[in-house]
Every structure is written in structure tokens, then in C-alpha cells.
Amino acid sequence: MARFVRLENKIERIKEEFFIRNRIAEENRPGENRAAIQIQSWFRGCQVRAYLSHLDKHATIIQKTWRGFQARAHFRQMVKAACFIMKMNFYNEMAVRVQRRWRGFYTRKYVHNFYARKRYLEGLMRTNELVRRELGEFAEYQQREREHVAMEREEQENTIQAERLHHLLSTQQRPGVFNSPFRPAPDKMELRLRRAKPRPSRSSPRNRGPLLGSTGTGPFRDPAEVWQQRVCVTEPTLRVQTSPRDLERAQEELHREEWRNRLVDRPFQPFSKAWKDRKYERTVHSTSCFLPLAYGTKHFREERPEQLHGKKPFKTVFTTCHVFDKFGRLYSNAGKIV
Amino acid sequence: MSQRQVLQVFEQYQKSRTQFVQTVAELATRPQNIETLQNAGVMSLLRPLLLDVVPTIQQTAALALGRLANYNDDLAEAVVKGDILPQLVYSLAEQNRFYKKAAAFVLRAVARHSPALAQAVVDCGALDALVVSLEEFDPGVKEAAGWALGYIARHNEHLSQAVVEAGALPFLVLCLQEPEVALKRIAASALSDVAKHSPELAQTVVDTGAIAHLAQMVLNPDAKLKRQVFSALSQIAKHSVDLAELVVEAEVFPAVLACLRDPDEYVRKNVTTLMREITKHTPELSQMIVNTGGVAAVIDYLGDCRGNVRLPGIMMLGYVAAHSENLAMAVIVSKGVPQLTLCLSEEREDHVRAATVWALGQLGRHTAEHARAVASAGVLPRLLGLYMDTDSSEDLQVKAKKALKSILQKCTHLPALEPLLYDAPSNILKHVVGQFSKVLPHDSKARRLFVTSGGLKKVQEIKAEPGSALQEHITSINNCYPEEIVRYYSPGYSETLLERVEKYQPV
Numbered sequence: 001m002a003r004f005v006r007l008e009n010k011i012e013r014i015k016e017e018f019f020i021r022n023r024i025a026e027e028n029r030p031g032e033n034r035a036a037i038q039i040q041s042w043f044r045g046c047q048v049r050a051y052l053s054h055l056d057k058h059a060t061i062i063q064k065t066w067r068g069f070q071a072r073a074h075f076r077q078m079v080k081a082a083c084f085i086m087k088m089n090f091y092n093e094m095a096v097r098v099q100r101r102w103r104g105f106y107t108r109k110y111v112h113n114f115y116a117r118k119r120y121l122e123g124l125m126r127t128n129e130l131v132r133r134e135l136g137e138f139a140e141y142q143q144r145e146r147e148h149v150a151m152e153r154e155e156q157e158n159t160i161q162a163e164r165l166h167h168l169l170s171t172q173q174r175p176g177v178f179n180s181p182f183r184p185a186p187d188k189m190e191l192r193l194r195r196a197k198p199r200p201s202r203s204s205p206r207n208r209g210p211l212l213g214s215t216g217t218g219p220f221r222d223p224a225e226v227w228q229q230r231v232c233v234t235e236p237t238l239r240v241q242t243s244p245r246d247l248e249r250a251q252e253e254l255h256r257e258e259w260r261n262r263l264v265d266r267p268f269q270p271f272s273k274a275w276k277d278r279k280y281e282r283t284v285h286s287t288s289c290f291l292p293l294a295y296g297t298k299h300f301r302e303e304r305p306e307q308l309h310g311k312k313p314f315k316t317v318f319t320t321c322h323v324f325d326k327f328g329r330l331y332s333n334a335g336k337i338v
Numbered sequence: 339m340s341q342r343q344v345l346q347v348f349e350q351y352q353k354s355r356t357q358f359v360q361t362v363a364e365l366a367t368r369p370q371n372i373e374t375l376q377n378a379g380v381m382s383l384l385r386p387l388l389l390d391v392v393p394t395i396q397q398t399a400a401l402a403l404g405r406l407a408n409y410n411d412d413l414a415e416a417v418v419k420g421d422i423l424p425q426l427v428y429s430l431a432e433q434n435r436f437y438k439k440a441a442a443f444v445l446r447a448v449a450r451h452s453p454a455l456a457q458a459v460v461d462c463g464a465l466d467a468l469v470v471s472l473e474e475f476d477p478g479v480k481e482a483a484g485w486a487l488g489y490i491a492r493h494n495e496h497l498s499q500a501v502v503e504a505g506a507l508p509f510l511v512l513c514l515q516e517p518e519v520a521l522k523r524i525a526a527s528a529l530s531d532v533a534k535h536s537p538e539l540a541q542t543v544v545d546t547g548a549i550a551h552l553a554q555m556v557l558n559p560d561a562k563l564k565r566q567v568f569s570a571l572s573q574i575a576k577h578s579v580d581l582a583e584l585v586v587e588a589e590v591f592p593a594v595l596a597c598l599r600d601p602d603e604y605v606r607k608n609v610t611t612l613m614r615e616i617t618k619h620t621p622e623l624s625q626m627i628v629n630t631g632g633v634a635a636v637i638d639y640l641g642d643c644r645g646n647v648r649l650p651g652i653m654m655l656g657y658v659a660a661h662s663e664n665l666a667m668a669v670i671v672s673k674g675v676p677q678l679t680l681c682l683s684e685e686r687e688d689h690v691r692a693a694t695v696w697a698l699g700q701l702g703r704h705t706a707e708h709a710r711a712v713a714s715a716g717v718l719p720r721l722l723g724l725y726m727d728t729d730s731s732e733d734l735q736v737k738a739k740k741a742l743k744s745i746l747q748k749c750t751h752l753p754a755l756e757p758l759l760y761d762a763p764s765n766i767l768k769h770v771v772g773q774f775s776k777v778l779p780h781d782s783k784a785r786r787l788f789v790t791s792g793g794l795k796k797v798q799e800i801k802a803e804p805g806s807a808l809q810e811h812i813t814s815i816n817n818c819y820p821e822e823i824v825r826y827y828s829p830g831y832s833e834t835l836l837e838r839v840e841k842y843q844p845v
Contacts, residue, residue, distance in 0.1 A: 117664065121671050124628065128672050131595065131631030132638060139599035146601075244434035247475065 162192035169193045352392060359387055359398040366405035372413070380406065381416050388425060393434065400426070400440035404447045411451035418448060418455060423462040430467040435476045442471060442482035446489050453493040460490060460497060465504035472509035477518045484513055484521070488528030495535035502532060502539060507546045514551045522555065523563045530570035537577035544574060544584055553588035561602035568597070568608035576615035582623060586616060591627070595635045606639055607647040614654035621661035628665060633658060634672045641677055648681060649690050656697030663704035670701060670708065675715045682720060692734040695721060699741025706750045713745065713754035721745075722762055743769060750777050752784050759796045768808040771797065775811040778818045785818055794819065795827045 108114070170176030170190065178190035243249075259265075286293045362380060365371040380402075387399035403422065407414040417423070426441040433441075445464050449456040464486075471483035487506050491498040506528075513525035529548055533540040548570070555567050571590070575582040597609050613632055617624040627633070633655070640651045655674055659666040675698070682694045698721070702712035712718075724730055725738040746769040749755060758770045774793070778785050788794055797815055802808040816824045825831060 117667075120664075121667060124668055125671055127629070127631045128634035131634050135595060135599050135635060135638070138596050142599070142601075 158189070158192060159196060162189065162196040163198065166193060166196055166198040352395075355387065355390065355395055356392070356398070359384070359395050359402060363398050363402035363405065366402050366409075369409060372406060372409045375406065376413060381413070381420055385420055385422060388422065393437065396429075396433075397436045397440050400437060400444055404440060404443035406447075407444060408447035408450075411455065414448045414451050414455050417444070418458045423448070423459060423464065427462050427464045427467045430464070430471055435474065435479045438471055438474070438479045439476075439482045442468065442479070442486045446482070446486035449486060450489040450492075453497065456490045456493050456497050459486075460500050465490070465500060465506070469504050469506045469509060472506065472513065477516060477521050480513055480516070481518075481521045481524050484510060484524040484528050488524065488531045491528065492531040495539065498532045498535050498539050502542055507532070507543060507548075511546045511548050511551060514548065514555070519558075519560050519563055522558075523560075523566050526552065526555070526563065526566035526570050530566060530573045533570065534573035534576075537581070540574045540577045540581055544581060549574065549584055549588045553590050556590055556597070557593055561600065561605055564597060564600065564605045565602070565608050568594075568605065568612050572608065572612035572615045575612065576618075579619040579623075582616045582619050585612075586623065586626065591632075592630050595630065595632060598635045598639050603643065603647060606643065607650060610636055610639060610650040610654060614650045614657060617654055618657040621665065624658045624661050624665055628658060628668045633669055633674065637672055637674055637677045640681060644684070646687065646690065648685070649693055652678065652681060652690065652693045652697050656693065656700045659697065659700040663708065666701050666704050666708055670711045675701065675712055675717070679715050679717055679720070682717070688731040688734050691724065692731070692737045695724065695734065695737045695741050699737070699744050702741070702745035703748060706748050709745050709749035710751040710754075713749050713751050716754075718742065718745065718749075718754055719757050719761075722758060722766065725766075726761070726763070739766075742766060746770060746773060749773060752777060752788070756791060756793055759793055764802075764808065767800065768806075768811065771800070771808060771811040771815070775814040778815055789819070789823065789827075794823070798824070798828045 168176050168178065170179040170186075175181055176190060176193070178187040178193065180187075282292055283296075286296045362375065362384070365375060384399050384403050384406075387395055388403070390396050390399065403417060407417045423445070426444055430438055430441045430445075445459055445468070449459045468483045468487055471479050472487075474480055474483075487501055487510070491501040510525045510528050513521050514529075516522065516525075529543055529552075533543040552567050552570055555563060558564060558567075571585055575585040594609055594612070598606055600606055600609075613627060613636065617627055636651045636654055640648055655669055655678065659669050659674075678694055678698055678701075682691060682698070685691055685694070698712055698717055702709045702717075721738050721742045725735055725742060727735075730738070743766070746755075746758075746766070750773065752774065755770055755773060758766065762770060774788070774797070778788060794815075797812055800808070800812060802812060
């Protein structure tokens with residue numbers, strides 16, 4: 001019972017306490033409410049954050065994997081492309097090398113061979129040198145020939161002159177004009193004079209040798225002798241000898257010979273109208289002075305056999321000549337048509 | 339009167355006629371007498387003597403008439419008007435050979451003056467008579483007839499055609515084969531006169547087989563014959579490629595080069611003419627001539643001769659160089675450029691200089707190597723001088739300008755281009771500056787040289803319209819140099835510097 005008494009004492013306190021505690025609780029309620037809300041919101045926040053971070057993690061994992069996959073695929077493509085490009089570059093490079101060699105060869109061989117041109121120009125220079133040298137030599141040779149000819153002609157003229165002036169030769173007593181005593185040696189003309197034979201002048205009459213049968217007694221000699229010595233036989237030149245009518249005579253002679261050798265005087269005319277007015281010429285065998293003979297038109301030999309008396313008939317067929325046997329058959333079979 | 343006295347009168351008359359006609363013939367050889375003779379009425383006196391009984395008087399009268407007609411064309415006209423020609427033509431057929439020679443001489447003397455007189459001779463029917471005379475035995479008659487035919491054919495194509503139609507050509511070719519040199523000369527000259535007018539006539543001459551005979555006479559020692567032979571061959575070859583090839587096939591070629599050293603000037607000229615007519619057609623023919631060393635021989639020939647006779651040689655070199663750059667290089671290698679430069683400086687005639695200028699242009703226009711070879715010989719300033727000279731004829735100026743332009747467009751040898759910067763007019767200057775602007779950006783040594791030789795200074799002084807090609811070239815040259823250098827060389831720089839000095843305030 002003591003506990004009951006003690007409890008009854010406390011009931012009032014408890015009621016007060018209950019209201020005080022309620023009041024305090026009521027007073028604390030918003031604060032506590034706020035606090036609870038705060039705690040709850042924090043916790044919810046934690047929950048959500050945990051959930052989000054969980055989601056994040058997973059999303060990250062997914063995205064990471066996906067990105068890695070994409071990147072690797074892209075990389076693979078890049079590698080393939082790079083590889084392809086590398087190969088193409090290599091092929092191009094090799095193709096360029098081949099083409100370069102080929103183009104060089106082709107141009108050098110067909111289009112423009114630089115070394116051939118160089119060789120040609122060098123050869124041309126050598127040819128030019130040769131031609132120039134040879135032409136120079138040829139010109140010199142010709143010059144020498146001309147000088148030689150001129151000199152010979154001059155010498156010839158001088159010899160003729162010396163022959164004309166043979167009387168100027170120096171003698172024992174008296175030196176000639178060309179052999180002056182003050183000179184160290186005689187002049188060339190003097191030497192020519194010594195060599196020259198005296199030349200008779202053209203106006204003197206020809207000496208026909210010793211006079212034949214001359215009496216020598218008086219001025220009147222035999223006319224025949226005089227004529228023989230004095231008369232120079234003319235030797236006319238060909239121009240004078242030929243008569244002006246020579247040509248005409250030769251032509252006439254030719255004309256006559258041609259006429260003589262010609263059998264048929266009538267010129268050949270191939271057109272038919274030219275023969276329009278021709279008279280018919282009979283054959284020799286059937287003509288006679290009086291009338292044409294009847295043989296050949298009116299009767300023939302065979303018609304009267306009794307007159308023949310065993311004479312042999314004329315041959316109508318001749319022996320063959322073998323000229324045309326081989327015609328067309330010598331070289332080809334096409335000739336067998338013949 | 340006795341018979342002898344009567345006959346003496348006649349003999350006296352004959353003697354005096356003979357004397358008259360011989361004296362007139364002798365007087366007619368001297369030109370100063372001919373005026374007097376003409377005024378004395380010699381034509382009307384000689385006419386009846388042509389019909390004289392005595393043959394010698396006829397011949398001498400014809401000879402005198404020929405000499406008179408030879409002297410000038412009034413007398414030849416008088417011969418034609420006096421109706422003497424038909425008588426002569428008739429007697430050409432009938433009389434003896436001395437008369438034929440004299441008659442042919444008269445015909446030739448009349449026909450040589452003008453085409454109208456030659457036509458008058460042809461109208462009298464002289465051609466047939468002359469062709470018949472070509473068949474004579476006497477070489478003198480043949481020579482006179484051939485000479486007359488040659489003079490008739492010389493004037494124009496119509497008359498040549500008439501001569502050909504009269505059938506003269508085969509006989510002329512036969513005359514070529516005769517042993518007498520004078521006859522060969524005349525035949526070659528007549529063939530040359532016929533062939534020169536047109537390709538058809540040349541073909542007709544060739545068809546008679548003339549080329550082979552002409553080719554055989556190429557090395558004959560007689561100089562006048564060689565002149566005519568080469569003239570004939572060149573007249574044939576000039577018309578077309580086929581004819582030129584026919585001449586070449588006659589194998590004249592290396593042998594002809596020997597005639598380039600002949601002492602006679604006209605033989606050498608005609609040989610060069612022949613070579614020119616052959617090379618002008620195709621590159622193959624030029625190549626053939628170059629390969630036989632013809633170019634070297636012609637260049638030596640140019641060195642030996644002076645004056646107008648150089649013209650065919652110069653033109654030949656020009657034609658060879660014009661065909662292709664190989665042939666142009668062949669000419670350059672054979673030392674053609676120094677020789678042509680000498681010709682340019684020595685000659686004073688405008689047409690020869692024009693030809694030289696053209697030839698140099700053809701040599702230099704192909705590639706940079708060719709242009710360099712030509713420019714190194716110092717040709718460009720001379721060309722410029724000829725172009726600018728007011729005394730030069732128009733033809734020379736035009737050719738000089740063309741040659742200059744064509745060489746400049748390929749020339750990259752800058753030392754040769756520099757002198758041109760100073761004197762050239764603007765239309766040439768733009769090409770020069772253009773070439774500089776092409777070469778300078780790539781060559782540093784050339785740039786340095788350009789500055790030190792004063793070229794950059796000169797370029798700055800050039801006034802050009804903005805937007806023109808010249809201005810663009812100048813700009814591209816200026817771009818090759820740093821700005822300070824360009825400013826330093828621009829005109830008026832010293833003034834700007836001095837102004838700056840004046841304005842400067844010392845600290």
C-alpha cells in the first residue's frame with residue numbers, strides 16, 4: 001500500500017507534470033518538428049544521394065564501357081585508314097619511280113635524245129672543220145693551177161718575143177742590150193735570146209728549098225718554077241670550104257633516099273572514111289592488060305580435073321609452127337585456158 | 339658606051355653600097371655615133387639594103403640593124419614599125435647561116451628591151467623560125483637563135499609559154515649537150531629564163547630532162563657557164579618542194595660546195611642562191627644541206643664577200659634557222675652568229691640589213707640557249723639602234739622590232755639585257771623588264787649583280803602607268819628586294835633624306 005499512497009501523492013504532480021510536459025512538448029514541437037524535418041530531409045537527401053551516386057556509378061560504368069568501345073572502333077577505323085594511306089603512298093611512290101624511268105627512257109628514245117643531239121652537233125662541228133679545210137685546200141690548188149697556167153702563158157709570150165728579137169743577142173765584141181757589163185749576171189731575156197731560134201716573119205714568102213733547075217743567068221726564070229715558089233696554096237678553113245647549099249643538098253639527098261626505099265607512098269590512114277573514095281585494086285594474078293582474068297572468080301583449078309593430068313593438088317594446110325605451143329603454159333596454169 | 343663601061347657603073351654602085359653598109363655597121367658599135375646615125379635616117383636607108391642582091395650586103399645590113407636596135411628601145415620600135423621583122427623571119431628560114439645569125443641578132447636586139455617589143459617579135463611568127471634555126475648544124479646560128487629565144491622568154495610568163503609551145507625546149511636541151519661552151523651558156527641562160535616565171539613552166543623544163551644535163555656541167559671550168567647553170571637550177575628549185583627535191587636528187591650537192599671558192603663572184607652568188615632556194619622549202623632539205631657542211635661553207639663565203647652579193651647567203655642562214663631549233667643550233671655551232679653580226683655592222687644597204695636582222699631573229703627565237711648565244715654576241719643593242727634610227731627604212735624597223743621581241747621573249751642572259759634598260763622605248767622595255775622579273779626571283783647572284791650594276795636604280799626610275807604589265811613586272815622585281823634597298827634606290831630619296839635632316843631637332 002505504501003506504493004499506492006505514494007502514487008496518489010504523485011497523481012497531482014503527474015497531472016501537472018503532464019500539462020507542463022505537454023506545454024513544453026507543444027513548445028518544443030515546431031522546433032522538434034523542424035529538427036525532425038531537417039533530419040528527415042538530410043536523411044532523404046542522403047538516401048537520394050546514395051541512390052544518385054549509385055545510379056551515377058552505374059551510368060559511369062555504362063558510359064565508360066560505351067566510350068571505350070566507340071573509341072576503339074574509331075581507332076580501328078583510323079588505323080585502317082592510315083594503313084591504307086600508307087600503302088597507297090608506297091604504291092604511288094613505286095609507281096612514280098617506274099613512271100619516271102619509263103618517261104625518261106621514252107623521251108630519250110623517241111621524243112628528244114639529248115645525247116644524240118649533242119653527238120650530232122659535235123659531229124657537225126667536225127664535218128664543218130673538214131669541209132672548211134678541204135675547200136681551203138681546193139681553192140689553194142685551183143689558185144696554184146691558175147697561176148701556173150698564167151706563168152706558162154707569160155713564158156710562152158716571152159719566148160715568142162725573144163724569137164722576134166733574136167738580133168739583140170750579145171756578141172763577143174759587143175754586149176747586147178740585155179747583157180749590160182755592169183750587171184753581175186745576164187738578164188733573163190738574154191738567156192731566152194740565147195735559147196731562142198730565130199723566127200721568120202710572116203710577111204716573107206715561104207722558102208720552098210733550093211731553086212730547082214734554075215739557070216741563074218737572067219731575071220726571067222721558068223714561069224713554072226716561079227709559080228711553084230711564089231704561089232702559096234690556099235688552105236681554106238672549113239667554114240669557107242662548105243658551100244652554103246651543103247645543108248640543102250644533104251637534106252635533098254636524104255629525102256630522095258627515103259623516097260627510094262619506101263614501098264608504099266600513100267600514107268597510112270586508120271580511119272574508115274579516108275578509104276571512102278578508094279578504087280579497088282585487083283590482085284596481080286587475075287589482072288592482065290585486057291580484062292580481068294576469070295581465074296579465081298569464075299573457075300578454079302579443081303573444077304577441071306582432067307586437065308590436071310596427075311598434078312598434085314595445092315596444099316591447103318601447112319605444117320604447124322611451134323611458136324605458140326608454150327603460150328600461156330610456161331609459168332602458170334592460168335594459161336591453159338588457151 | 340661599051341659593055342665594060344656599063345658593067346663598071348654597076349660594080350661601082352655595088353662597091354659603094356658595100357662600103358656604106360660596112361661603115362655603118364662599124365660606126366654602130368660605138369654608142370656616141372648612134373644618135374647621129376639615127377638623126378641621119380639610117381633606118382630607112384638600111385631597109386632596102388636588106389633585100390639587096392649581094393648576100394654580103396644583106397648580112398652586113400642586118401648586122402648593122404641589129405647593133406642599132408640593141409642600143410635603145412626607140413630604135414627597136416623603129417625596126418618594128420618599119421615592118422622589117424616579117425622579112426627577117428622569112429629569111430631566117432631560107433637564107434644561109436651568116437644571114438641567119440644576123441637576123442637572129444636583130445630579133446634578139448629588138449626583143450630585149452620590153453615585153454611589148456618581144457610580143458611584136460612573137461607576133462611576126464619569129465618563134466617557129468627561131469626553133470627551126472635551133473636545129474641547124476652551125477653552132478653560131480644555134481647560139482644566136484637560142485639567145486633570141488632566151489631574151490623573149492625573159493619578160494613574162496605569157497611570152498615564156500609561147501616559147502615553150504613553139505617547141506623550143508627539147509632543142510635547147512640538145513644544145514646543152516653540144517661541145518661549144520658559148521652554146522651551152524646560152525642554152526642554160528634560156529632555160530633559166532623560161533623556168534623562172536611559174537611552177538608549170540619549171541615543170542615543163544624539168545620534163546625535158548634538163549636537170550641531168552645541167553648537173554653534169556656544174557664542175558665545168560668556164561665561169562660564165564657555171565653562173566648560168568646555177569641560175570637555171572635555182573630558178574627551177576625555187577617554185578616547189580618537188581622541184582627542189584628533183585634538183586637535189588641530181589646529186590649536185592657536195593660537189594657544188596667546191597664552187598663556193600670559185601674566183602668569180604657571181605658564180606658564188608648563184609651557188610648560194612641555189613642553196614637558199616632549196617633550203618627554204620622543208621626542214622628535211624635544210625637538214626641535208628647542213629649535214630654536207632653547206633652552212634659552214636656559206637658562212638665562210640659571207641666572210642669573203644662584200645655588198646649585195648651577201649644577201650642570198652644571209653637569207654639561206656635565216657631559212658635554215660627558221661625551220662627548227664636543231665637546225666638553228668647547227669647554224670650557231672658553225673659560228674654563224676659572229677659572221678652575221680659582222681655583216682650587220684659592215685653593210686650599209688637597208689635591204690641587206692633587214693635580211694640580217696631577220697636571220698638573227700630566226701636564230702634567237704627558239705629557246706633560251708639560242709637567245710643567249712645571239713645576245714652574247716652583242717646583237718641586242720644594235721637591233722635596238724636600228725629600230726630607233728629614223729634613217730632606217732620602214733621594213734628594216736619592223737623587222738628589227740620583231741627580231742628584238744622574239745629574242746627578248748626567250749632571253750634569260752641578264753648581262754646582255756642590261757644595256758637595253760637604258761635606251762629602250764616603252765614597248766620594248768616592258769619585255770626586258772618582264773624577263774628580269776622572271777629570272778630575278780630565283781637567282782640570288784643575279785639579284786646582287788642587278789643591284790651593283792645599277793639596274794635596280796634604273797628600274798625605279800621607269801615611269802609606268804599603274805595596272806599596266808610594265809608596272810606589274812616592276813612590282814615583282816621590287817618584291818625580290820628588301821624594302822630599304824628599294825627605297826634607297828627610288829628617285830628622290832636623297833631629297834627625302836635631306837628633308838629629314840633639316841626637320842630633325844637635336845636632343
